[in-house]
Amino acid sequence: MNRRQAFKYALMPTGEQQRQMRRFSGACRFVFNEALELQKRRYASGESGLGYAGLCKALTGWRNGASLPSGRGAPWLADAPVHPLQQSLKDLGRAYANFFAKRADFPRFKKKGQHDSFRYPDPKQLKLDQGNSRLFLPKLGWLRYRNSRDVLGTVKNITVSQSCGQWFVSIQTEREVAQPIPQGDAIGIDMGITRFATLSDSSFYAPLNSFKHHQAGLRKAQQALSRKTKFSNHWKRARARVQRIHARIGNVRRDYLHKATTTISQNHALVFVEDLRVRNLSKSASGTTENPGKNVRAKSGLNKAILDQGWFEFRRQLDYKLAWQGGWLVAVPPQNTSRTCPCCGHVSADNRQTQAQFRCVECGFEENADVVGAINVLRAGHARFACEVSGATMPPAAGTHRSDSGVAQCRA
Incomplete structure (x- = not known):
């Protein structure tokens, strides 16, 4: 039986790493809001909405200096890792899917300081050193974390989030377990x-x-x-x-x-x-x-x-x-x-x-x-x-x- 499970730990970043994480989460929030604005404008003008591939193409232009839907330029997006930015576009697509399936309200613009997070989806770019209680994330380097329990299974993705001034990391893993026999x-x-x-x-x-x-x-x-x-x-x-x-x-x-x-x-x-x-x-x-x-x-x-x-x-x-x-x-x-x-x-x-x-x-x-x-x-x-x-x-x-x-x- 295939089991997916997440393990959450408190991070112990340096001051520079905290500044970088705030920048990365802000960049993901910025991309989400700009993509939502782009979709709303296309809908208002009678055009069809862009899919994930189209939004990723637009993101590439924004990172290379192209103008945004709001008319601004954001070449500083190139300083943030690209995969977390693309994941924010996936989150927007999931929000639209939930809205059309009547599972949620229409997507809203994200606010600073509320649910700040970013996600690394490629396990090839991630390293986990449980023996030394540290992990490696692109453009952040090695980060220390409070190793309260062992991470079981193969790492699939890592999400970094902030809550009340404290940074946390959620490590999603996948592993094969024997088919359990219910007890009781x-x-x-x-x-x-x-x-x-x-x-x-x-x-x-x-x-x-x-x-x-x-x-x-x-x-x-x-x-x-x-x-x-x-x-x-x-x-x-x-x-x-x-x-x-x-x-x-x-x-x-x-x-x-x-x-x-x-x-x-x-x-x-x-x-x-x-x-x-x-x-x-x-x-x-x-x-x-x-x-x-x-x-x-x-x-x-x-x-x-x-x-x-x-x-x-x-x-x-x-x-x-x-x-x-x-x-x-x-x-x-x-x-x-x-x-x-x-x-x-x-x-x-x-x-x-x-x-x-x-x-x-x-x-x-x-x-x-x-x-x-x-x-x-x-x-x-x-x-x-x-x-x-x-x-x-x-x-x-x-x-x-x-x-x-x-x-x-x-x-x-």
Whole structure:
């Protein structure tokens, strides 16, 4: 089995290397914006858009001193490595493809300081010396990095990125691994706020609430930033402090999610999760001036708590980690999972009169509401699994998100 995996490390560049990396990321951002402007102008004039080959030809002219769509000249682009510049054109092509496939909005111009990065796609130009914790990149030379773990496999490409003043390197590798044999049984998972993830075996993961724990410090840092003169040195230092807090929140949340998903994927071969639409669940209730919303303050707090959990990232990590372990991830419809009695099958909103307690009004069965939800998710997943097998259809592999109403049809 062919496995592609990325290994991310913190870089320890010299001052000159940091200046060069800022220049290279700025050049990639500049090329992306100029190519986007060129495509928009061609569309406005009725011409067809250029493909990747046409944009690369235009890039060659820009590097040789030809005028840009904005009317400027940029011969300094020749100082940056050409492959990362071409990769920014590929990123633009991918953004257009996602837009036409209705997976994303129309491509927007990139801003300085946001997602600064550049990518080296040719492994022949890259060198990795793990013994000395260093790597070689064109026009940057040898760079030191914090070698926290071994890089496994053959290097395919390297991406250099900047976040909160710190530079990182992501090394994507490819290697052959033996076909894994899944370990463990099937499990259902109910996502929540009071309990982050409740399993159908009654175990659960407590919520981390990373944003909530750092909210007071973030508020003070943002208030201090608002009092500074924009673009002054004090303003830059205050902004860096806000960025560090945001980075801390994200790092803590990702670390927690990685540990939880790794444990689940290693101990269970088949995992059923609710097919939650996080965007719809966290939609604002403020309404409009003519039709103002109700309980806006409470809904705002609920939205903040939902987004603080990282449900989508949890499912994404489970997705590929189960595939690495040979397991399966199946998403089932979440309708009535917390209102259905697992004992007699009675469905009623009165079964869950409180947030935490479930009591069936038909048979009197009592249990924690999140545990009941996880049990119903497990049963719904097994019903879908049985229907697909009986129809000579294999269950969806990890990475396939199923959200139709097949479970309801099976029960009928």
